Amino acid sequence: MLELAVLGLLHESPLHGYELRQRLKATLGSFRAFSYGSLYPTLRRMKESGWIAEDEGDAEVVAGAPALTGKRGKVVYKLTAEGKERFTELLAEAGPASWEDEQFGVHFAFFAKTAPEVRVRILEGRRARLEERREGVRTSLARTRERLDSYTLQLQEHGLESVDREVRWLSELIETERNSIRSNPSTNPL
Amino acid sequence: MLELAVLGLLHESPLHGYELRQRLKATLGSFRAFSYGSLYPTLRRMKESGWIAEDEGDAEVVAGAPALTGKRGKVVYKLTAEGKERFTELLAEAGPASWEDEQFGVHFAFFAKTAPEVRVRILEGRRARLEERREGVRTSLARTRERLDSYTLQLQEHGLESVDREVRWLSELIETERNSIRSNPSTNPL
DNA sequence: GGATTATGTATCGGGGCGATACATCGCGGT
DNA sequence: ACCGCGATGTATCGCCCCGATACATAATCC
Structure with a gap:
């Protein structure tokens, strides 16, 4: 990474x-x-x-720069x-590794240098990965809700909301990406 | 951890x-x-x-359970x-280690078993830590904004928003915590 | 009856982190 | 004039965690 x-x-x-x-x-x-x-x-x-x-x-340093004679x-x-x-x-x-938390951020940071189809592939993979996780947590939460104390519950729900927000973010990005491919298949945004 | x-x-x-x-x-x-x-x-x-x-x-298994004779x-x-x-x-x-990402979640998960003052201490520490990070990113972003491509920018802003959301979440929790301490100093919520 | 899925214990290599060490430079304060 | 501090700079060490993998048995589905 x-x-x-x-x-x-x-x-x-x-x-x-x-x-x-x-x-x-x-x-x-x-x-x-x-x-x-x-x-x-x-x-x-x-x-x-x-x-x-x-x-x-x-x-060659432009001018007026300090003489950094030798000195490595x-x-x-x-x-x-x-x-x-x-x-x-x-x-x-x-x-698939690039759908994961640690890798995704790095890949995304270099999207400007990534081929448009690959960009979409990564975004969709990441979204699918998050949706999986979200469903997993949701069903597990539904099963064990009554056994959890209020703090654990709040932690879970805050986590769930974060995942949800990222899913929505990704969906917007995918949409934009698709439009930009359709209108001009070979351009990279600045 | x-x-x-x-x-x-x-x-x-x-x-x-x-x-x-x-x-x-x-x-x-x-x-x-x-x-x-x-x-x-x-x-x-x-x-x-x-x-x-x-x-x-x-x-001793209650009843009707399968005879798990021996079998370790x-x-x-x-x-x-x-x-x-x-x-x-x-x-x-x-x-201070418990303000960090990895530790905070675990500590929070066991808040029901944690003393109220310690809970507040952790929440406030975490919030301060996140605010620091947020300011760091914000100023760095302000300085380099024009040099970044749109993807990097979106990544940064999404990150910033997430941090911001967690800060607000923490603030609510701190508020609740303070009220509950004031009204009944020795009770733990379910 | 055969295949997949859940239950179960365990190791290994690799990568990342925080702490730490050490050294130089420029700046502001006194 | 001097001192300390924060930024710049390179580098290592031990610890923790993860993913992959191996292996084995029970349940469950088709």
Whole structure:
């Protein structure tokens, strides 16, 4: 998962770990953070796999910038050709795993780079997954309602409402997506 | 965390792993599941720590029940005295960790067994935590809004709305809690 | 009678998190 | 002039949890 996110972010421009983490937060928001404890090992793994490489391109700073003579420390990573392939591959696969909580957010964050049919597939899969869960909780709740204390009950119902809200959100998105495909099959929204 | 949940559930009656997992689902609903891959190792650890023990009490089945002569396989666990202590302890501690996503749900599920002051403390802590997060996302969003594509933006805003909804939910609960404490300081709702 | 589903216990690899360590830089306060 | 603090920066460690998997028996359905 983190791998997908890193590939996606590096797709824009080379970045070092700290920046990557900032972007991760800015992109995924309240969904998830990804700690350094996940990030750095992942970067190492990805480098070993050849998806990313250290970028030694001495970027000429525009002007007036402080003379950062020598002084290394930052490790800037860039996508390799294989990394780009890998990214495209991961986006296109988008199996049932991407309906799940953890994966969905990340996939969604890179929808702008995802093929329209795949977008719809993911949204519908996610919705189906949530509907399943909702029904499961509902029937279980119906069976055990009287045995639960008021707090447990409130927890369940709040959860149910959240799931319901996301289902409605997804339905709107699917609708929009379908219209945009129909009217212009090959365009990505900004 | 699982430890707390197991202690809470065994507080009611002795249970074996499979049942425990069912109860876990029924109690926590859409919040989290806790897989067997977490449950069984946790049970082993807890047994080693002495919080729980195998229950060999041959429960006399009422009547007409199938003769389950001998035939073992199920491992039924019950709370030990230390386990009960541990549970009470964990409920009373309720530090900042219990404001976090994973812990909050579990703590809340056992609110009926938690002291009223602790309940309020947890609810307020959780709310403060969410408000922090909300502000963080909001300012970050304000700064980077124009650089984000429409999908990322929608993801952020949906997340923001969810956080907002939970804050409002918590506020209601806090209000109710305060009133109930004021009117009758020593009662737990059903 | 055969197949699927529920009940049941258990392990394994992998991934993510929080805490922690350590180091530098710029800024504001006194 | 100095100090501390918060941001920038890289990195590791132990813990917890999850999904997949294995295996075995009872019930239930067709």
